[in-house]
Amino acid sequence: MPDVSLLDNLDPLDRIEAVRPKFTRTQTRIADHLTANLDTAVFSTLAGLSRDCGVSEISILKFAALLGYSGFSEMKHAFQEYVRSRISVSQRLGMVTDLGTDSTSILQMIIQKEVEGLRRTVSSLDPARFGEAVRLLSEAKRVFMFGSRSSFYLVEFFALELRWIREDVYALSTQTANFDALAELREGDVFLCISMPRYLRSTTNAISYAANAGVPTIAITDSLSSPLVPHASVPLLVDNEIFSYCDNTVPILAVITALLNAVGAATYPKSRDILTRNEKTWEHFDLYLR
Numbered sequence: 001m002p003d004v005s006l007l008d009n010l011d012p013l014d015r016i017e018a019v020r021p022k023f024t025r026t027q028t029r030i031a032d033h034l035t036a037n038l039d040t041a042v043f044s045t046l047a048g049l050s051r052d053c054g055v056s057e058i059s060i061l062k063f064a065a066l067l068g069y070s071g072f073s074e075m076k077h078a079f080q081e082y083v084r085s086r087i088s089v090s091q092r093l094g095m096v097t098d099l100g101t102d103s104t105s106i107l108q109m110i111i112q113k114e115v116e117g118l119r120r121t122v123s124s125l126d127p128a129r130f131g132e133a134v135r136l137l138s139e140a141k142r143v144f145m146f147g148s149r150s151s152f153y154l155v156e157f158f159a160l161e162l163r164w165i166r167e168d169v170y171a172l173s174t175q176t177a178n179f180d181a182l183a184e185l186r187e188g189d190v191f192l193c194i195s196m197p198r199y200l201r202s203t204t205n206a207i208s209y210a211a212n213a214g215v216p217t218i219a220i221t222d223s224l225s226s227p228l229v230p231h232a233s234v235p236l237l238v239d240n241e242i243f244s245y246c247d248n249t250v251p252i253l254a255v256i257t258a259l260l261n262a263v264g265a266a267t268y269p270k271s272r273d274i275l276t277r278n279e280k281t282w283e284h285f286d287l288y289l290r
Contacts (some may be wrong), residue, residue: 007068010115012078013038015067022066026055030063034079042080046072081197081225103209114250117239121251124237133192133218133234134262140190141214142168147193148200148206154249155194158256162279165264167272174202182206185213192218194252196240199227207231220252 007015016031023031033053034041039047048094049072050057064075128284137143145161147155152173159171185191192208204227210217211231219232222240229235238251264271282288 012067012075012082019066026059027054027063027066030055030060030236037080038083042076042083044076054270077223081223084087114248117248117251118254120239121254124239125255126237128217129234129236130258130262133236133259134266136190136218136234137162137192137259137263138266139168141188142170143190143192144170144172144185144210145208146172147191147192147195147202148173148175148184148202151196151200151203153192154252154256155192157253158192158194158260161256161260163265165260165275167274168268172206182209185210185212185215189215190218191215192220192230194220195226196248196252204228204231220255 009019010018013035016035020028020031030049030053033049036254037052041052044052046057046060050060053060061072064070064072067075069075069078112119143159143166145155145159147153152171152175155173156171159169163169170178170181172181191207192212199221207217207219207228208231211233216233217231218234218236219226219228220236220238221228221232223229223237224235225233236255238255240248240251263277
C-alpha cells in the first residue's frame with residue numbers, strides 16, 4: 001500500500017499512474033476504464049461503474065482506497081472536480097448527448113440526477129453551519145448578497161423573497177448599479193454569496209473584500225476546495241454534480257428555500273408582520289391575478 005500522504009497533492013489520473021505498478025489485474029481494468037471513459041465515468045454510480053468495468057462493487061471500493069480516498073463518493077467527487085477544471089461548456093453538452101439524444105431519456109436522467117443530488121445535499125449539509133447561517137441572516141442589521149452571471153439570478157431571487165419577511169436586504173453584482181454598496185459594509189451586517197464551478201473571480205474578490213471588512217460571510221458553494229471557502233465564516237456546501245452544459249441549480253434553490261423558511265420561523269412574529277404589510281401593498285396595486 002503506497003503512503004497515502006504522498007498522493008494527497010495529486011489529481012486522480014496522476015494517482016492512478018503513481019499506484020499503477022501495484023495494481024492487480026482487476027484494478028488495472030478499473031483504471032483503464034476510468035482513463036478511457038473519463039467524460040462519462042463521472043456520471044456512474046457504484047453499481048454502474050462495477051457493471052461497466054465487469055468487476056464487483058467491493059473491487060471498486062478497494063480501488064478507491066488504494067488511490068487514497070475514503071470511499072467511492074470521495075473518489076467520484078475528485079474525478080468530477082478534475083473534469084470540471086478541464087472541460088469546456090461545449091464539451092459538457094457533448095457529455096449529455098453521448099448518453100443519448102432522446103428527449104424522454106434526457107428528462108428522466110436529469111430528474112433522477114437532481115433527486116440524487118438533493119439526497120446528497122441533505123446528508124452532507126452541516127446542521128450547525130446551516131443554523132449559524134439562519135442566525136446571521138435573522139439578526140443582521142443589513143444583508144448584502146452577491147452573485148455573478150447565472151448565480152446573480154439565484155441571489156436576486158433569494159433577496160426578493162427574504163425582503164418579504166425582513167428589511168434591508170440588497171442583491172449586488174458587478175452587473176448592477178448598486179455594486180458600490182459593498183463599500184458600505186460595516187459591523188452588524190452580513191454578506192452572502194453563491195458560486196459554483198466554474199468559479200468567478202468577481203465573486204471570490206467580493207467575499208474576500210467582505211471578510212477583510214470584518215463582517216460575517218456566508219458562502220453557498222460546492223466543496224471545501226472552493227476558492228470562496230477560505231473567506232467564508234459559514235460555508236454551506238451543496239451537491240453540484242455536473243451533467244450538463246448549464247448550471248445545476250436545483251440543490252442551491254432547495255437550500256435557499258430552506259433558509260428562507262428557517263429565517264421566517266426564527267424571526268416570527270416580526271416576519272409575519274412584515275409579510276402582512278407587503279401583502280397589503282400587493283393588494284393595493286392589484287399585483288396578482290386571482
